Every structure is written in C-alpha cells, then in structure tokens.
Amino acid sequence: MPELPEVETVRRGLELLVKGRHIAHVICRVPKLRLPLDPHLPEQLVGQLVQSISRRAKYLLFNLQEGTLLLHLGMSGVLRLVDPDCPPAKHDHVDIILDDGQLLRYNDARRFGLIIYLNSDPFSSRLLQHLGPEPLGADLPGDYLFTRSRKRQLAIKNFIMDQKILVGVGNIYASEALFAAGVDPRRQAKSLKRKESIKLLQSIQAVLAEAISAGGTTLKDFRRSDGKPGYFKQQLQVYGRKGEGCHQCEGQIQHVVLGQRSTFFCAACQK
C-alpha cells in the first residue's frame, strides 16, 4: 500500500481541486471494503461542502461542513480525479461527483481500503484514537524511539512499523530508513543505543520527506491523484533489491522475513 508519503501525495494532489466544492452525487458499487460500506453514505455526503483535506497517519480526512469522510487506501487503493465521462472499470468501487462536475473515483483491487463517514470528532473514533505520533510532526522529541523501546523485545523493524508507536511507516520505508540509519532490522528494539535511535528517527523523517518530494513510490498499483506514478522507486536503496549490489559497499542486499513481511538490508552497512 500506500504508506505515508503516498497518502500525502494524494492529499496534496486533491486538496486544491476539491476544496470549496460541494458533493453532488455519490455512487457505491460494492457492499464492503475492509468494513461494510454504509448504505446511507450517499445521503450523508451529498450537499456537503468540502472544507479541506487533511491526513492522519495513512488516513485521508475530507473535512466536511458537518462531519468527516475518512478514507484509507489499504494495500491497493487508488483515489483519483478522472474524466467525468469515463465509464467505471473493474474495481472502481466508489464515485464522488462534485458540484463542478469533477469525478473523484476510488479503485481498489484488493478491497483492503476503507471509506466511512464520521459525524463526531474523528480523532476520538475507534480507528484513529490509538494512533501514535506523526513522524514528521514538529513536537516529536529526538529520543522518542529510545524512550518507547526500552522494554521492547521485538525486531526494531516491526517496532517502527507499529502504528501505536509511530504512524505512517510501512514495509518499504521501514527497510529504507533502517538502511539509512545503518541499523540491522533484526535487532531487538531495546538493544538500540540512544544515539542509534536518534539517528533512526532522523532517517525515518528524511526518507519519508524525500519520498513525499518524489511523489511517493510506485511499485505496481500506486498512482497520484492525477494518475501519474510516484518517482521514489529509483531512489530505493534496499527494498526489492535482494541479491543486488549495495550502493554503499561491495556487499549484496540480503532478504529476511520479519513479522511475515519481506525485509531487505545490507549486512555490511547495517549493524
């Protein structure tokens, strides 16, 4: 899926075009994604003004006049503006038509995404309330990972992917950030020294920021809201590069499975 940079890329692509428009029409073509689609969704949304689009973790929040449309892209969700005359194709599950005729279309082959309307504070909803801090948030202490990881025995890679600890880091950027920090992904979280954990947080922030600048990473499915792919794939140092040469030494990129997820690293550069 889209991790934080991909969701942020979609948000930025949509915000200026959608903000200030009213929702004119909503079409749902499937009964459920990760959760059932509320049959009342169209009537909940139609007529409402889109005041802004924000992001929390990997969720997009369409801040409406009355409530919030919460949308998660799951593993394969694509949210984009398409030609209003474009007929729905396979896996085009939801259309949101705006009052100026723009068509916002949600496509999701694997249907792990989520679309739900919340009429009260979204941040106290079951879906958002347990989430950890934003990695790019201004108020995150440099030693945050150090203090949170002191008793944690799981692999550091799984630790930084835990959304209760830190949001937005998915499988790709976890491997990339650990490479940038020179930390072996298999190490227990509690084994990191203060200095290493500070460098790791900085690496996470740098990798995410660079990926946002590149418009995200397109491996296969991901598309920006204008339909173009993201360009961060060219900058991936380890992810998906099993057996290939490390960009920083003469070694080969290794592959292991941690928490049932593919993990890539350079054994020489990461200790």
Next chain:
DNA sequence: ACGCTCTCCTGGCCGC
C-alpha cells in the same frame, strides 16, 4: 502488556 498469527481480497508472476 506484549508479541505473534491469522485474516480480509484480488492480481500478477513464476515454474511446471
């Protein structure tokens, strides 16, 4: 509290 496993669903790719 923690950490691991399973599960939702489909498509693409690989090897036979």
Next chain:
DNA sequence: TGCGGCCAGGAGAGCG
C-alpha cells in the same frame, strides 16, 4: 496456454 502455488505496500482481532 493453463494451472497451481506463492507473493504483495495494511492493520485490526484474537490468542497465549
């Protein structure tokens, strides 16, 4: 060309 098996970017639920 077809088919079975395996893999995939997320994350909540359940269990020990």
